[in-house]
Amino acid sequence: MDVVKKINKFTPYMLLAPAGIILLLALLYPIGYMVYASFLDWSPSQHIGQAEFIGLRNYINLWNDAAFFESFGVTLKFAFFVVVLEMIIGVGLALLLDREIRGMSVLRVIFILPMMIAPIVVGLMWRYMYHPTVGVFNRTLKEWGFESIPWLSDSGWAFYGVIIADVWQWTPFIFILALAAMQGLPRSALEAAELDGAGEWQKIVHIKLPLMLPVLIITLLLRLIDAFKVLEVVLIMTNGGPGLSTEILALRIFRTAQEFQELGYSAAMSNILLILLMLLTIAMFVYNKIQENRASKMCAMIEKG
């Protein structure tokens, strides 16, 4: 009897085990490899076994590497700007377009198109549009009689150029999530607010935004995580230049491995980025847990009546 019970209890785990093991290997092996590599002085021509173990020297070098810190700063600045802009524009558009007008569904589809284009293509597209002489922006400026702008060749402008491209591509992501959140809002509470004397703006500030907040926070964290890893668009548009003005961390990691052939050093950088993203992910989970706890507490209260 007891044995049967035990077998019954373990059966589900046994059935899950193969998938679990594969998943663990697939996840942990590369990460473990990367962590291990960050303690090596390793060039691509060597087999990993031939590389010299140098302990924490890669990390110590990172600590003294001004270029790394600059790159880190660029990444933070980039992520901050794009996420703030995308949140404002995305949520703003959703608030504007959340109404029943004919053709709205077509418009919504058009709005989310940029998100569906491969980043490489987005990068190329924007590079051509930013082209100093034949790009659409400078041609238009010229036609209107303005000076042309050194979009990608000036270290100040290049940063904004990259931000604009990213905002163009990823605002739709926030837009659709905000729109979904908005359509889940309780209609009658909004009607009640109308009767209570709230105008459009007051409804947004006092009812819509607070009720959308949980979704918006998760959206923001997802976008933030993604913004820290952006690579292709910047690689294609500026390749980090001019100078280090647009060299975001992912690009620096890529170049360290590819151009400078320092695999161990780039692995160390990746680990720093990984830790940063892990913290963001944990923040997201904690926030989710708090929300769930609150919801279940409410349910319990209601059941008690």
Add this chain to the structure above:
Amino acid sequence: MPIIELKNLVKRYGSFKVLHGINLKMVENEFTVFVGPSGCGKSTTLRMIAGLETVTAGDITINGNSIINLEPKSRDLAMVFQDYALYPHMNVAKNMSFALRLQRAPKAEIKQKVEAVAETLGLTDFLHRKPGELSGGQRQRVAIGRALIRDSGTFLFDEPLSNLDAKLRGKMRAELALMHQRVNKNMIYVTHDQIEAMTLADRIVVMHGGHIQQHGSPQELFNEPCNKFVAGFLGSPPMNFLDGDVISKNGVVCVEGDGFIVAVSDEKGKALNEQKSKQITIGVRPSDLTYSEEKQALSNFALRVVVSEYIGTQSVLLTKCFTQDVSVELKSDQILPKNKILNFTALADKVHLFDRVTEIAI
């Protein structure tokens, strides 16, 4: 207090006509109750008064001025929604004071008003809870409190008690009646529960299929329903309807059908004689039927008791009059044998007559 008038109000969703020209004038300080079966357009009417639905045709006036182009917030109305429509992220105090805070009323005044309303509704201990942490009945009261605190001229209620259990509903019904006596405002109340309508209303408006069937005081509607629908809708258990034909017996106008014969009052007899159609449906309320040992020549119902439902001091007998169902309400101490044909009688002026085809009262 404002006088609200609906003038030939029409509502159409696409090609689907929901309201077919509603005309109604609501007197000052009146408690008006809209009743009717599900889907008859009660909520639609209320929401049009509130400004939450557009008006297809016709007009709504307050004190003679058309309001159909006014925003909801400019109409001086407070509404209690069927699903409460509380703001989920605000606590009870914030929910109730939302309108006042939007008007930038002084903090002290808001606090004092919230406390006063919470006191009358028994919500003082819950002021800091969110709606999700309240029971249905408590949420209900918050929704009412949010309307009360506004001090607007008219209150609209859309089935506010429908989600409560029977006991709480009774209690809230009494509280609403008290509240109306105390605050003396226009109240427009939608329900499909006829007991709520009868107990609360100064005036009942019975709706069916997008038309007003009849409106008037509960007594008027109960005693003189204008058609078969109103007669059947008000009263519990509902009125019995039996088909019969007009005949003359010993010079008295009677209606006779399978298993029954009733003489009608002189007045109605005259009306019947003028009436072309002799096909009649009679209506008798279960409480107007009484048992009689003897068979009465001019008012007799031969009923066979099938089931007796004991509901306290009263019992409801479900009986068969030939093949048609008839219910009878009696004092419980009067015990009658089952499955035997018994004689019942009704007073002539308690018998309602309807044209069988048009269903209009005669």
